Amino acid sequence: MKKGSIYSWLLFILILLLWEMLAKQMSELVLPAPSVVVTTLIEGLTSGYYTPHILRTSLEIVIGLFLGSLLGILTGILMGEVEFIRKLLFPYVIASQAVPKLALAPLFILWFGFGMTSKVVITALICFFPLMENTVTAIQYTDPKKVELFRVLGANRWQTLFKLKIPAGLPSIMAGFRVAVVLAVVGAVVGEFIGGSEGLGALIIASQGMMDTPLMFSVLILITILGTVLYQLIYFIERHLFKYRNH
Missing domain, CATH: 1.20.5 (Single alpha-helices involved in coiled-coils or other helix-helix interfaces)
Known part of the structure; x- marks a missing residue:
């Protein structure tokens, strides 16, 4: 060690x-003391009390992360490649990110209901910006000499994008993905705070209503573990992806 x-x-x-x-x-x-919190946590896990809440929050995180990341990367590529689209959309993207998602959560619940959809939308919107911003940066700041070399060799725009710009910008894109994973946990839990009967965020609100502080702390530990595991999973994929590229 x-x-x-x-x-x-x-x-x-x-x-x-x-x-x-x-x-x-x-x-x-x-x-509550750590010993009390750990006891509450173990009892909840062994009895299966936490299981549906963990599964619900995890599903919201995964779906929201997938949709937000996909939209962020595609938008980032378009904005990075096409200056007109970048100038057209960038002010609106910044304006949308300036509004706190917690303030928008009640509106999303009004539009999409109290089910999973509203939480997925909130999570996707929170994940969108880091991927979009990092992808735009990666595309824009590709080494000009390498771009010129591709042009001299006769590569078209799409070949330059997929064989040079995206592979060269992968470290920046993956860094944005790591940030998005952590924000996805925040987005799902915040959505459950506002409206939801199931999920770790809803469980925190329920424990607050019951004045059960050990339960609240145990759920906070579960959220922390969930976020850490997802972050480490992305880090593991990133490390092996770059190791494969270097061979």
């Missing part, structure tokens, strides 16, 4: 110890 990983685990243990000591000085309603 690397030295940095050891220090990271030591810091984690120190935080848990400080949390446990601090919790003993407070009411469980205000700050």
Whole structure:
């Protein structure tokens, strides 16, 4: 194990110890001890209480991430390649991102109902911008010398795009994808905050209504684990993708 990983685990243990000591000085309603939270978490997992909520939130994240990322990459390619489209759409894209999605959530629920669709739309919109912005940057800032070389060799616009610009910009696009994964978790949970009877976000609201703080903390841990696992999965895919490209 690397030295940095050891220090990271030591810091984690120190935080848990400080949390446990601090919790003993407070009411469980205000700050439950880690031992209480872990017990609640294990009981919920073993009984299957969390299962439908985890599946619902995970499905919203995956669908929203897929749709938002696909739209973001396609829009980014178009805006990066065609200056007219970039100048036409960019002000509207920026304006749409300036509005907090939490403020739009009630409107989406009014339009799409309290089901999964409204949460998927919110998640997709939050994921859209990082992919779009990074893709535009990747396409625009391709090495001009390499672009000129492709032109000299007789490559057309599509060949230059798919054989040079997109492969060269893949690190930037994947960086945007890693950001989008984390934001997808936020989008799904925020959507469930506003309206939903199922999902980890809805479970947090329910625990708040029941004044069950250990349950709330345990759900927060589940959300953290879910986001971390998804991020690490994308990082794993990215690392192996670049390893394959380098061989």
